[in-house]
Amino acid sequence: MRLAPRIPFSETVYIKCNGGWIKAKGVDLSLFGVKIQVADDECDDKKSVKLKLPLKSKPAVLNGRFYRKESDKAVILFEEHESILADIVGRLLTDSLRKIKRCPYCRKTIRDGADRCGHCGMPLDFSKRDLVSTLKQIRIGDLLLRRTKETPEEDRTEERKEFIGTCPQMKKVFDLIRKYASTDYPVLILGETGTGKELTARAIHERSSRRDKPFIAINCAAIPKELIEAELFGFEKGAFTGADRRKKGKVELADGGTLFLDEIGELPQEAQAKLLRFLEDFTIERLGGTQTIRCDVRIIAATNRDLEELVEKGEFREDLYYRLKVLTIHLPPLRERGDDVVIMAKYFLKKFAKEQDKDIIGFTNEALELIKNYSWPGNVRELINVIRKAVVLTDRKYVDVEDLDIDASKVSSSVVSKGGIFNLREHIDRIERDLLEKAYRITGGNISRMAAMLGVSRPTIYKLMEKHRISQNSR
Ligand SMILES: Nc1ncnc2c1ncn2[C@@H]1O[C@H](COP(=O)(O)OP(=O)(O)OP(=O)(O)O)[C@@H](O)[C@H]1O
Ligand SMILES: [Mg+2]
Known part of the structure; x- marks a missing residue:
């Protein structure tokens, strides 16, 4: 019911x-x-x-x-x-x-x-x-009981994912990952959506002495506000209506390992206060419980929001922000990673073609040009999705511009595609010439009537005819 x-x-x-x-x-x-x-x-x-x-x-x-x-x-x-x-x-x-x-x-x-x-x-x-x-x-x-049934207690079966990066910014990121892995301090990972924040958190965990213990990820934005404290710190039987048994929270489940708090900017104020307290003495109390439980957990947090701005607006605790930001990694957006985008596109093309058992050799030059000039607002995740879709849909040996599901309005104006499908100037010129030829045919080349028909001045008609080389022999 x-x-x-x-x-x-x-x-x-x-x-x-x-x-x-x-x-x-x-x-x-x-x-x-x-x-x-x-x-x-x-x-x-x-x-x-x-x-x-x-x-x-x-x-x-x-x-x-x-x-x-x-x-x-x-x-x-x-x-x-x-x-x-x-x-x-x-x-x-x-x-x-x-x-x-x-x-x-x-x-x-x-x-x-x-x-x-x-x-x-x-x-x-x-x-x-x-x-x-x-x-x-x-x-x-x-809702809590349903989550208890739905969410696996911990996720250690995650396949090891490749981490690609050759540009100087990414080399710096890899260097920081190595350095931070040898400490136990919290890490704050910043970057736009899809830039690899979770991948980075896992990379730190896997290189740390905690690698054989759990890596638990929790997305603060995906959990209803009322549930987040129970998710993080657990609850005792009878803590609220429907809590018919004790449940450990993510902090406890991550004992000995790493807790990754994704989208930390969405953490409600009360949960922020509790997290800060945890970072001070590494103990928790389950909701409705009185026992203090010690948990050896390293916190890695990530966000694509401007935490400093949230602090200014009073939406994020300043003390927690300073506690978290000591060790920071900033992941650059894909559009600022130079040739990495092409390296990654080729890597994923090969990988997905193999997975799909398709005989695809590479990209056309125009497709590569487009990949280089697109702004990739969804970053690496978007790149992966575009290439995966292209591999599924194409019948060509070389993936072409038409196979790439890319929003043309987000392509930098410097791109000149040979096929012309993204070249606005070429489109406008073609339309201009078609209309001019039509008007010429209908009016028999009468300049005044052509000007009236197209809604421009006579000098403009002369200029356009010269530009498109339209003369008596076009008739
Ligand atoms: N440098 C990289 N090399 C290879 N794969 C990458 C790289 N960066 C990200 N990815 C892949 O891109 C996808 C998105 O990465 P991830 O989930 O870590 O991003 P995110 O920053 O946490 O995104 P969001 O802000 O949306 O949570 C994942 O499949 C990840 O494996
Ligand atoms: Mg993420």
Whole structure:
């Protein structure tokens, strides 16, 4: 049985994402979130967003987090206090249920204005804060138990991945990895998405004296805020509704090894305070427990956000920031790694062609030129995906420009592709010449009529005819 009912909700909602409002179509609404239809590239997964809900009185704006479910569907889970959820979403749900007049639990008809279903006895007034707060508690317990079942205790089977880099910036990174591996201090890894932050964390662990102990990774952005402390520090049986057994947290599981805190900038304030305390004495207490447990864990944190800015905004603790940033590694974006992009592209092409058992020899010169000039906003991860897709789809022996699924608007203007598919100037010239020839044919070469037809002046027509070498013999 659902903890809180969902209602069909086909209203237009607005989501504030990447600075602007985007429009999406609601699918259904529950107390904890809304399911929407929204295009794949409109908003990034796990991003904090604002959601404008249409209400009869005036639109309400709620904070939430965006989770992509399918290419055209996503959910936004509300990150709001229960009083706000009750007042806004709860009221909306209750009103709709009263209109639908059917109990969301047992599907029987409900009496007008009833607070509870007369058949199954379930509460129906979701605008009551107590009910919302109880449902939230139960939901947290339920989510935690589901995670306990879903997530393997530790991941030591990760295949060893290649780490490619020949440019001076990457050589410096490799040098720092070696140096940092011999210490036990926290490390902070900074870099854009897909630059290899997790790979770097693993490389440090594998070169350290902890290499035979666990490497545990946790993505702070992927875990709902309410659950993160329980995930990190564990909980005792009975710590909250639904906690029917003790569970160790990631810190305890990483004992003797390394704990990698990915997207540390997303760690909520309370968890930041607890992490700082842990870094001071290396002890933890499980949620709902009283026992102090010593854990020998090395912390490596990573983020693609500007932590200094988060500190200034008061969203990240300054003391924790200073504690973490003593040993820092900055991973350069792929576009600043010179020939590494080509070396990597060739490496992955060979690897995927072998995996797919395809007879691909290499890239055409134009394809290599494009790879070199593209800005790779998704960095190495994007490069890997583009090459993997090209290998699957191409029937050629040499992967060509058309095989590369690259956004042409992010190619540097200096690229001149021989095939001309990205050369805007060539396209414009071709269109210009076609139109000019058409106008010439229709008007029989009458300059005034050509000028009127194309909406330009007569001197412009003369200039264009000269440029495209159009004369009487074009007729
Ligand atoms: N220098 C490299 N050589 C080979 N593969 C790499 C390199 N850098 C990254 N990769 C690969 O690119 C992919 C993305 O790397 P990783 O997950 O470490 O990036 P990230 O910085 O943690 O990304 P995000 O910010 O999105 O979490 C992985 O498959 C990784 O193995
Ligand atoms: Mg990562």
